[in-house]
Amino acid sequence: MISEAYPEVDEDLSSSDDDCMHSENEAGWRGSAHNGGRLPDLTRHDDDDTQRSRRKRDVAALSDASRLTKRRRRQGKRDDRSDPKPIEPLERDSSGRVVFPIVIGKGQDEVRIHDLGRVVWDREAYHTVRYIWTVGFRSTRVCPSIKDASARCVYTSEILDGGELPVFQVTAADMPDEPFRASSSSGVWKQILDILMANGVGVKTHASGPQMYGLSNLGITKAIQELENAGRCAKYTMQRWVEPGHEPRTDTSPPAPAEDRQFAYNSSNE
Structure with a gap:
C-alpha cells in the first residue's frame, strides 16, 4: 500500500538497504582478505580463548599430577622403613x-662416631619419622679446610x-x-x-646432613x-633389622606407658 501511494519511498528504502548490505559486505571481505577471501569466522576469537583456557587447565592438571606422583613416591619410601633391612652389627665389648x-x-x-647422645623424647622437634636427634x-x-683449600681438616x-x-x-x-x-x-x-665451593674446592653442595653426621x-x-x-x-617409625644368621626383628626400647605417649602427642600439637 505504501509503495503504491508513495513509490519514491520504496525506492529510497531499497536503495538504503542495498547500500548498507554493500558496505557491510565490503567491510567483511576487506577484514577477511588475509583468510583467502573467505567470509570472516566470527567465532575464531572465542575458539582461541577456549583453547588457551583448555591448555592452561591441562598444564595445571599435569602439574598437580606430577606433584601427587612425587608425594606418593616420598610416602612410599617412608612406608618402606617398616621392611626389615640387612645391617652389619657394630663392634661391642664383652658387656x-x-x-x-x-x-x-x-x-x-x-x-x-664418638658419642650417640641421649634421647629427648618429650620435645617433638627432637625427632622425626626418620630420625631421632639425640642431644x-x-x-x-x-x-678440605676452609682456611686453606690445599689442606684437610677435621670437622x-x-x-x-x-x-x-x-x-x-x-x-x-683450624677454626675452633x-x-x-x-x-x-x-x-x-x-x-x-x-664456602668450600666458593673457594674453588670441588664438593657436593647438596650433600645430606644426616649422611655428613653419620646418622x-x-x-x-639401630644403636x-x-x-x-x-x-x-x-x-618416629621404629625400623626392623636382619642381622647375619638371624631372623628379622625389631629393636626398640621398652614400650612407653600409655600416658607418656599421650603426653608426647599432646605436646606436639601445642
Whole structure:
C-alpha cells in the first residue's frame, strides 16, 4: 500500500538497504582478505580463548599430577622403613656395649662416631619419622679446610640442646672459635660446603646432613633405637633389622606407658 501511494519511498528504502548490505559486505571481505577471501569466522576469537583456557587447565592438571606422583613416591619410601633391612652389627665389648669410636664409611666418606647422645623424647622437634636427634651426639670427619683449600681438616658435628629446637653445630679444627650452627643437619653442612665451593674446592653442595653426621648409617640408627626412651618418640617409625644368621626383628626400647605417649602427642600439637 505504501509503495503504491508513495513509490519514491520504496525506492529510497531499497536503495538504503542495498547500500548498507554493500558496505557491510565490503567491510567483511576487506577484514577477511588475509583468510583467502573467505567470509570472516566470527567465532575464531572465542575458539582461541577456549583453547588457551583448555591448555592452561591441562598444564595445571599435569602439574598437580606430577606433584601427587612425587608425594606418593616420598610416602612410599617412608612406608618402606617398616621392611626389615640387612645391617652389619657394630663392634661391642664383652658387656654388650658399643665400642667407640664407631667407624663407618671409607676414604673421603669415613665418619667416626664418638658419642650417640641421649634421647629427648618429650620435645617433638627432637625427632622425626626418620630420625631421632639425640642431644650430645658427636661425630668427626675429614674434609678440605676452609682456611686453606690445599689442606684437610677435621670437622666435629654435634647436636646440642637448644630448648624447644635442637641446634646442629659443626666446628672446624683450624677454626675452633667460629662454629657453624643451624636448625638442621643439612643446613649447617650446607654453609660449609657453600664456602668450600666458593673457594674453588670441588664438593657436593647438596650433600645430606644426616649422611655428613653419620646418622644415615643403619648401624647407627639401630644403636640409637636401642637407647633409653627411644620407644617414647611418638612420631618416629621404629625400623626392623636382619642381622647375619638371624631372623628379622625389631629393636626398640621398652614400650612407653600409655600416658607418656599421650603426653608426647599432646605436646606436639601445642
